[in-house]
Amino acid sequence: MNLHIAQRMHNIKPFIVMELLQRAQQLQAQGRDVIHMEIGEPDFATPPLVQAAAAKFLQQGDAKYTAAAGLPELRAAIAAYYRQNYGVAVDAGRIFITPGASGAFLLAFGSSLNPGQAVMMADPCYPCNANFVQLFNAETQLVAVDPATNYQLDAGLIAQNWRANTSGVLIASPANPTGSLLSNTALAAAIDQVQALGGCFYADEIYHGLDYAEPPATALASHDQVFVINSFSKFFGMTGWRIGWLIVPDSHVAVVERLAQNIFISTSSQAQYAALASFSAENMTELRRRRDEFKIRRDYLYENLLRLGFKITAKPEGAFYIYADCSTFSQNSYQFAKDLLEAEGVAVTPGTDFGYNGADKHIRFAYTASIPRMAEALTRLERFICR
């Protein structure tokens, strides 16, 4: 054992999907056609208006450091978006522009978590969220969730699982990998419960906008003093630009600003000027068109996975994932994913990347591929499970 590997690194697991992705790339290099349904990245390009704004900035602007908290006009635009989209007033001074939601998590947990404290989150969940907690030598308290609560934590589970060292709760809605949403009333009740227990509430809202039923409320609609993590990557289609935002409670404005100055200096100025174009009516229309396309794909994939014999307890209402029970075909999702890739060139993510709760029996399918590509993938998948 190397003395200089930090202990926290033993708790930060590698993503199994990266191994599969590497193998997929090898196969592609050998000339095999691989269909990627493992990737959590929209297949749409950067929206044209955002692209144009970036080009304009590149011609006119000078890419210098911005204020650590972000461009004032972008913070104001996000505040206006909360007013218009959610009917919520939030002071722009509480909004921090970050290098992706990743940067938002660094600031949120870095400013609020001590070593040995624990953050409660659902199992299954997105593994990075848990690993940000490990980064600060704090603990992830995974609570198994199931269809009874739509694969989400709720007030009851929070109360039941609260421990002496629990300092907060993270809820991601829509969730990765399940695509599940917590209803607006259940979300409000969950935050009530956390606040009654004296904890911090962290709302991961990065899949907001990619929702296909009742639009989710922001956590801020029911409780003003929470952390909200969001991103320009998913609904806004700007993954590679690395830009997101964090809204913090009033108590944390000064410390988060100090932390941002120290650990980022600032977020990419190109990305910030480009993101400014996100909120125009014309761009929002384009983004909603893309959302509708995702919905059509969701329906298509959902029906076809059911047809093939996968079990999906509830139709996912957000994000771009279906978390399907593959136990009819395999009790080992990792082996299933590896074999599927080798035999048919279809890449998917095994449940084992998302926790421990039924992980061996689940596969995450991302519908970040077009319908024709998914049709081909389903043909191959059918051949694979009937082999």
Add this chain to the structure above:
Amino acid sequence: MNLHIAQRMHNIKPFIVMELLQRAQQLQAQGRDVIHMEIGEPDFATPPLVQAAAAKFLQQGDAKYTAAAGLPELRAAIAAYYRQNYGVAVDAGRIFITPGASGAFLLAFGSSLNPGQAVMMADPCYPCNANFVQLFNAETQLVAVDPATNYQLDAGLIAQNWRANTSGVLIASPANPTGSLLSNTALAAAIDQVQALGGCFYADEIYHGLDYAEPPATALASHDQVFVINSFSKFFGMTGWRIGWLIVPDSHVAVVERLAQNIFISTSSQAQYAALASFSAENMTELRRRRDEFKIRRDYLYENLLRLGFKITAKPEGAFYIYADCSTFSQNSYQFAKDLLEAEGVAVTPGTDFGYNGADKHIRFAYTASIPRMAEALTRLERFICR
């Protein structure tokens, strides 16, 4: 006290210069002309070839996530740069592209430091470097340095100050705020000493290229298994793009990759494609021209500060700072900086931002302004100290 402010935040001090910068902006909003000699950012625009590469990528490319470690071609280009510029062979697999040197520090310390361990660094030093250590609940062990070692740690100071919990040493050369360099032999001896003591060595080389005498060797030239932090911000002139790199010991390749996947996903794809244009002969010629301009400014500012009665023990040989002893005029550098700004509209950084060692008696002047602007600043400064 808010229960949910993490303890580490009490050890992460605000930058005093931010308060001065805010006041400077207020004065400017009132129509005052403020000369900025407080900012650690080159005043040159992004190099034209880098700008052109970014524009080309914007037209052709699609800004998706890249591999967490960075574009393979950029990692290879950096490896080639080490071969050509330093005569050092470094495997591209050990090079990680990061969101600025900030991201490099997050990975280096996050992967190697446990709470309670200590990293030794010089006082004065760049405050963020110390604060990255605090972020991981580790300790900064500041060692007062003076002209005897050219304001740098050396093997003797390292041996003398090593404690039971010291796990590593950071040396920044050229240094911020002093602009001082450690000679190549002294650097090699310092790393020898750290390795003999069983510690990690972290080399902050972000001001490499901006050096005005004997070109500094990279730490890798004498010792292969060290951490090297570098950046496209300073010599390469890409501050607002937020891109840098980290070279890690073989022992840390796998864990740093895992950490990067979790805490960044990837670095801005625009910035990476733009940075690829940095290493062409034509661009390097432009960068060296800018370096020569900085050297002329350094000479100009150095001579004039001496003329006015500031004490500067050694002529700084790198970066774009002069750390001048103002004790002839004031024993309170913070008050001096505040009064200078109010009276004359010249913004500088008080030594108190950089540590405790003689901090009250020093002012950092950044020569990131043109000679005519500095001439005006010096006229005002002279009036101020003769008032």
